[in-house]
Amino acid sequence: MKLFSEIYSTYYSITEKILKRHTVTKAEIADIIRQNGFSESVLFLEPKLTCEDGYGLLKKEDNIYRSILKKEPHIPLTALEKAWLCAVLSDPRSGLFLDTEQKSQLTELLDAKKLYQRNFLTCFDQYSDGDDFHDPQYIQHFRDILSAIHGKKLIKISFQTRKDNRITHYFLPTKIEYSAKNNKFRVYVNRYQKRRIVDSGIINLSQVTLTKLTDITPDSFLAVTDKKKQAKIKILNERNAVNRFMLEFAELEKESVFDEDSGECMVSIKYDEQNENEIIIRLLSFGPVVEVLSPYDFRRKIKERVDRQLALMKK
Structure with a gap:
């Protein structure tokens, strides 16, 4: 049983935002859809809202669209x-x-x-040494970092490395990410020194030993090189692979094109360079229904992993 639809729940939310504006232009409608929807949402949703044979929720008057509702829309919980x-x-x-x-x-x-x-619920293909979400210290560190992200403030973080070295610096955290495979949270940070970003990295929340919020809002810094990489992947429409792939990599920025004739889906995903090994492991779990097409270096790493596994099986 399908409880919620990611697409239609998002479209309902977008439509609610537009109707609450009472009056909007076509450009504003497109802008709201782009900010809150998916890459292809403008192509589908805008005509449904603005055309005469669409949903009929907006009335056009002198290039201005007005809501036909007398009260603001509200989506109640079922x-x-x-x-x-x-x-x-x-x-x-x-x-x-x-x-x-x-x-x-x-x-x-x-x-x-x-x-x-x-x-x-029974979890499989997940490491057993996940984070302790009940630990009061862990909870406090998580909330401090989350507060720094929302407030765009520097935070002092101390953490233990895998080699048991303690590192303490001032960081500007940018986002917190959950890894379902590792059952761990990690934080993406920019390290500051003398009011400038000197490098960026990822810290596992379980390794953090101290957090201290500051009132410092960085106003001058050097930009760091974008470490996002992109890979093009072909997915065969077998064993519900397309839906499983989209769910597995839901957190990544991606563009997809589905060919109804061949039943294949071409997807471009963007991922952080520091997470490349984890992305490779997650892709390999799909087996032969997924093929990495580019870049060459990423495809080569996939092939090397498969070759090593075959060699182990032969032994």
């Missing part, structure tokens, strides 16, 4: 969504964002039975 949210609140990772009292209040407001219990 009973199924409430039950799902109650299940999400029981996830230990929710404690990183909400304290016990807040979770209790939300559960009371939702007033629904959990859609599922934690013991209903």
